[in-house]
Amino acid sequence: xxxxxxxxxxxxxxxxxxxxxxxxxxxxxxxxxxxxxxxxxxxxxxxxxxxxxxxxxxxxxxxxxxxxxxxxxxxxxxxxxxxxxxxxxxxxxxxxxxxxxxxxxxxxxxxxxxxxxxxxxxxxxxxxxxxxxxxxxxxxxxxxxxxxxxxxxxxxxxxxxxxxxxxxxxxxxxxxxxxxxxxxxxxxxxxxxxxxxxxxxxxxxxxxxxxxxxxxxxxxxxxxxxxxxxxxxxxxxxxxxxxxxxxxxxxxxxxxxxxxxxxxxxxxxxxxxxxxxxxxxxxxxxxxxxxxxxxxxxxxxxxxxxxxxxxxxxxxxxxxxxxxxxxxxxxxxxxxxxxxxxxxxxxxxxxxxxxxxxxxxxxxxxxxxxxxxxxxxxxxxxxxxxxxxxxxxxxxxxxxxxxxxxxxxxxxxxxxxxxxxxxxxxxxxxxxxxxxxxxxxxxxxxxxxxxxxxxxxxxxxxxxxxxxxxxxxxxxxxxxxxxxxxxxxxxxxxxxxxxxxxxxxxxxxxxxxxxxxxxxxxx
Numbered sequence: 001x002x003x004x005x006x007x008x009x010x011x012x013x014x015x016x017x018x019x020x021x022x023x024x025x026x027x028x029x030x031x032x033x034x035x036x037x038x039x040x041x042x043x044x045x046x047x048x049x050x051x052x053x054x055x056x057x058x059x060x061x062x063x064x065x066x067x068x069x070x071x072x073x074x075x076x077x078x079x080x081x082x083x084x085x086x087x088x089x090x091x092x093x094x095x096x097x098x099x100x101x102x103x104x105x106x107x108x109x110x111x112x113x114x115x116x117x118x119x120x121x122x123x124x125x126x127x128x129x130x131x132x133x134x135x136x137x138x139x140x141x142x143x144x145x146x147x148x149x150x151x152x153x154x155x156x157x158x159x160x161x162x163x164x165x166x167x168x169x170x171x172x173x174x175x176x177x178x179x180x181x182x183x184x185x186x187x188x189x190x191x192x193x194x195x196x197x198x199x200x201x202x203x204x205x206x207x208x209x210x211x212x213x214x215x216x217x218x219x220x221x222x223x224x225x226x227x228x229x230x231x232x233x234x235x236x237x238x239x240x241x242x243x244x245x246x247x248x249x250x251x252x253x254x255x256x257x258x259x260x261x262x263x264x265x266x267x268x269x270x271x272x273x274x275x276x277x278x279x280x281x282x283x284x285x286x287x288x289x290x291x292x293x294x295x296x297x298x299x300x301x302x303x304x305x306x307x308x309x310x311x312x313x314x315x316x317x318x319x320x321x322x323x324x325x326x327x328x329x330x331x332x333x334x335x336x337x338x339x340x341x342x343x344x345x346x347x348x349x350x351x352x353x354x355x356x357x358x359x360x361x362x363x364x365x366x367x368x369x370x371x372x373x374x375x376x377x378x379x380x381x382x383x384x385x386x387x388x389x390x391x392x393x394x395x396x397x398x399x400x401x402x403x404x405x406x407x408x409x410x411x412x413x414x415x416x417x418x419x420x421x422x423x424x425x426x427x428x429x430x431x432x433x434x435x436x437x438x439x440x441x442x443x444x445x446x447x448x449x450x451x452x453x454x455x456x457x458x459x460x461x462x463x464x465x466x467x468x469x470x471x472x473x474x475x476x477x478x479x480x481x482x483x484x485x486x487x488x489x490x491x492x493x494x495x496x497x498x499x500x501x502x503x504x505x506x507x508x509x510x511x512x513x514x515x516x517x518x519x520x521x522x523x
Contacts, residue, residue: 023380023401024401024404024405024408024447025451026277026312027346027375027378027380027401027405027409028375028378028409028439029136029138029245030217030243030308030310030346030348030378031348031349031373031375031378032136032375032439033135033136033217033348034046034135034136034434034436034458035048035056035059035060035133035134035135036078036103036133036134036135036137036477036514036516037054037055037056037059037076037103037104037133037134038054038055038056038074038076038103038104038106038473038475038516038518039076039103039462039464039473039474039475039516039517039518040054040056040430040462040464040473040475040518041054041056041057041475042103042432042460042462042475042476042477042514042516043418043420043430043431043432043460043461043462043463043464043473043474043475043476044367044418044419044420044430044431044432044460044462045416045417045418045431045432045433045434045458045460045477046060046416046418046432046434046458046460046477047355047367047368047369047416047417047418047432047434048060048061048064048355048369049061049299049300049301049353049354049355049367049369049371050064050289050297050298050299050355050356050357050367050369051064051067051357051365051367051418052064052065052066052067052068052233052289053067053068055072055074055104055106055108055129055131055133055221056104056133058129058133058221058223058235058237058285059133059135059219059221059237059239059285060285060287060301060353060369061235061285061287061288061289061299061300061301061353061355062223062225062235062236062237062285062286062287062301063225063233063234063235063287063288063289063299063301064225064233064235064287064289064299065108065127065129065223065224065225065226065233065235066125066127066225066226066227066228066233066234066235066289067227067233068108068110068112068125068127069110069112069125070110070112070522070523071107071108071109071110071522071523072106072107072108072110072520072521072522072523073106073107073108073520073521073523074104074105074106074471074518074519074520074521075102075104075105075106075518075519075520076102076103076104076105076516076517076518076519077100077101077102077103077516077517078100078101078102078103078134078514078515078516078517079098079099079100079514079515079516080098080099080100080101080137080139080512080513080514080515081096081097081098081512081513081515082096082097082098082099082139082140082141082510082511082512082513083095083096083510083511083512083513084096084140084141084142084143084508084509084510084511085508085509086142086143086144086145086506086507086508086509087144087506087507087508088144088145088146088207088504088505088506088507089145089146089147089148089207089504090146090147091144091145091146091147093143093144093145095141095142095143095210096141097139097140097141099139099214101134101137101139101216102132102134103133103134103516104131104132104133104134104518105131105132106129106130106131106132106133106221107129107130107131108127108128108129108131109127109128109129110125110126110127111125111126111127112124112125112126122228122229123226123227123228124226124227124228124229124230125226125227126224126225126226126227127223127224127225127226128223128224129221129222129223129224130220130221130222130223131220131221132218132219132220132221133218133219133221134216134217134218134219135217135218135219135241136216136217137216137514138213138214138215138216138245139213139214139215139216140213140510140512141210141211141212141213142210142211142508142510143208143209143210143211144208144209144487144506144508145206145207145208145209146206146207146504147204147205147206147207147256148201148204148205148207148504149201149202149203149204149205150201150501150502150503150504151201151490151498151501151502151503152197152199152201152205152253153207153251153253153271153487153488153490154181154186154187154197154198154199154201154253154269155197155490155492155495155497155498156177156488156489156490156491157177157178157180157181157182157186157187157197158178158181158187158195158196158197158494158495158496158497159178159490159491159492159493159494159495160176160177160178160181160494161177161178161179161181161182161187161195161494162178162194162195162494162495162496163178163494164176164178164179169182169183175316175337175338175340178195180271180316180318180329180337181195181197182195183318183327183329183336184269184318184319184320184322184327184329185198185320185322185323185325185327186198186199186266186269186320186322188264190496194496195496196496196497197497198264198266198322199253199266199269200255200259200261200262200263200264200266201253201498202261202498203255203256203258203259203260203261203262204255204256204258204259205253205254205255205256205259206252206253206254206255206256207251207252207253207487207504208251208252209249209250209251209252209487209506210249210250211247211248211249212247212248212249213245213246213247214245214246214247215243215244215245215246215277216244216245217241217242217243217244218241218242218244219239219240219241219242220239220240220241220242221237221238221239222237222238222239222240223235223236223237223238224236225287230291231290231291232288232289232290232291233288233289233290233291234287234288235286235287235288236284236285236286236287237284237285237287238282238283238284239282239283239284239285239306240280240281240282241280241281241282241283241306241308242279242280242281243277243278243279243280243281243308243310244277244278245275245276245277245278246274246275246276246277247273247274247275248272248273248274248275249272249273249275250270250271250272251270251271251272251487251488252268252269252270252271253268253269254267254268255267255268264322264323265322265323265324266321266322266323267321267322267324268320268321269318269319269320269321269322270317270318270319270320271316271317271318272316272317272318272319273314273315273316273317274314274315274317275312275313275314276312276313276315277310277311277312277313278310278311279308279309279310279311279346280308280309281306281307281308281309281348282306282307283303283304283305283306283307283348284303284304285301285302285303285304286301286302287299287300287301287302287353288300288301294359294361295358295359295360295361296356296357296358296359297356297357297359298354298355298356298357299353299354299355299356299357300352300353300354300355301352301353301355302350302351302352302353303350303351303352303353304350305347305348305349305350305377306347306348307345307346307347308345308346308347308348309343309345310343310344310345310346311341311342311343312341312342312343312344313339313340313341313342314339314340314341314342315330315331315337315339315340316329316330316331316337316340317329317330317331317335317337318330318337343383344380344381344382344383344398345380345381345382346378346379346380346381347378347379347381348378349373349374349375349376349377349378350373350374350377351371351372351373352371352372353369353370353371353372354369354370354371355367355368355369355370356368360421362422363421363422364419364420364421364422364428365419365420366417366418366419367417367418367419368415368416368417368418369414369415369416369417370413370414370415371413371414371415371416372411372412372413372414373411373412373414373439374410374411374412375405375409375410375411375412375439376405376406376407376408376409376410376411378402378405378409379398379402379405380398380401380402380405381398382394382395382397382398404447407441407443407444408440408441408443408444408447409439409440409441409444410439410440410441412436412437412438412439413437414434414435414436414437415434415435416432416433416434416435416458417432417433417434418430418431418432418433418460419431419432426465426466426467427463427464427465428463428464428465428466429461429462429463430460430461430462430463430464430475431460431461431462432458432459432460432461432477433457433458433459433460434456434457434458434459434460435455435456435457435458436455436456436457436458437455438452438453438454438455440452440453445484450484450485450486450505451483451484451485451486452483452484453481453482453483453484454481454482454483455481456479456480456481457479457480457481458477458478458479459477459478460475460476460477460478461475461476462474462475462476464518468522469521469522469523470520470521470522471518471519471520471521471522472517472518472519472520473517473518474515474516474517474518475515475516475517475518476513476514476515476516477512477513477514478511478512478513478514479510479511479512479513479514480509480510480511480512481510482507482508482509482510483507483508483510484505484506484507484508485505485506485508486503486504486505486506487503487506488503489503490503
């Protein structure tokens with residue numbers, strides 16, 4: 001297990017801080033959860049802390065199961081249409097993609113006495129629920145491109161190569177950037193035997209990065225709860241989330257038109273990386289809802305950290321054209337590079353939710369949630385042993401990454417507001433709004449390579465028909481946020497081909513659209 005080499009390939013970074021960058025971002029991706037369950041809950045902004053009676057609420061406040069008065073089965077197919085616009089070095093690009101999936105599959109069994117039995121029993125209803133809620137969706141495409149004459153990503157290969165003796169660059173088992181740059185002829189040596197990049201960036205090079213992300217976190221939900229004297233609702237959920245995430249990225253440089261300063265006849269290179277993350281975890285959610293009157297109720301919930309066992313797999317690749325010669329490196333048999341696999345444990349932050357609902361008699365409700373998440377509390381746990389390249393213990397590396405997480409992220413306050421109105425006996429309309437705070441500290445935004453997102457805004461709406469034994473709902477959520485990313489970072493202490501330079505930053509504008517349709521029966 002070569003942690004340094006794996007992280008280098010994933011993040012294309014080489015100084016001490018940047019060795020941790022990919023793992024720090026991965027910690028946020030695994031911890032940033034928003035329930036995307038039923039179409040009904042999506043319609044009023046997933047404001048689920050004190051409404052109840054919806055299976056999605058079991059992943060927010062499990063006390064919501066106490067609202068059920070009958071057993072229920074439902075499922076929710078969805079369509080996600082995403083758009084990303086990237087601005088980089090004065091150029092703009094747009095990517096779109098659409099993916100079909102399932103947000104929710106649920107079954108609730110309820111024991112609710114009626115008549116004289118209802119009057120005699122303190123527990124007015126007891127329910128058991130089992131099913132699946134989607135709590136994160138990673139599907140998106142984005143890209144950016146532009147012309148740059150101040151730096152090159154090949155300088156990261158150069159700097160890394162100057163860490164090693166020359167003979168180690170062809171035998172290093174870590175697939176470190178220096179070895180890849182050397183084998184693909186992107187590096188040459190000066191009279192002092194120092195490596196330098198052959199890319200003539202000062203005359204202008206075209207740079208482009210494209211990324212395709214796929215996957216989700218789907219949580220198996222096992223819940224038990226009830227209604228005590230129509231006043232206190234209590235519930236508990238054991239969550240078993242499953243992570244599946246695939247990211248394929250390609251970064252390309254080629255000589256720009258009009259660049260005449262190209263003494264070593266460089267044409268182009270494309271560095272690729274395929275990242276595959278899979279794993280399973282477990283968590284516990286506890287919640288309570290108290291009905292102060294028939295017009296007002298409030299809820300509180302606490303989520304323990306999710307404890308994951310995860311496997312990361314990395315497959316790097318390189319294609320270069322230098323002096324008319326094409327070189328291809330990959331992890332296929334005889335391709336010169338090796339497949340990397342890394343097994344580890346990870347825990348997400350805890351979460352707390354406070355909520356309140358105003359009931360408008362039989363006409364509907366207005367509800368609000370406040371959610372607090374401390375992303376700095378996410379932690380990695382690596383196995384025993386030592387890195388063969390650096391000699392550092394895996395525990396020391398995990399501790400270093402965890403310290404970086406603690407400095408990069410902070411506590412975040414999220415707010416949700418939703419409403420549902422009943423029009424007639426069976427028809428309901430819904431609307432919602434969500435604000436999700438920026439988790440990055442000022443330090444986190446300054447760390448290179450810049451790769452952070454700002455706060456997110458959700459706007460939602462929906463409608464539904466609820467009959468005695470059958471119901472169907474439509475929901476829509478439009479999400480907007482910005483991201484900032486630098487395609488590479490360089491430790492210029494190991495660079496001889498040019499002075500320290502500022503790497504351009506890509507500004508990304510994301511627009512995510514989620515359509516869902518729930519079909520359910522009561523029995």
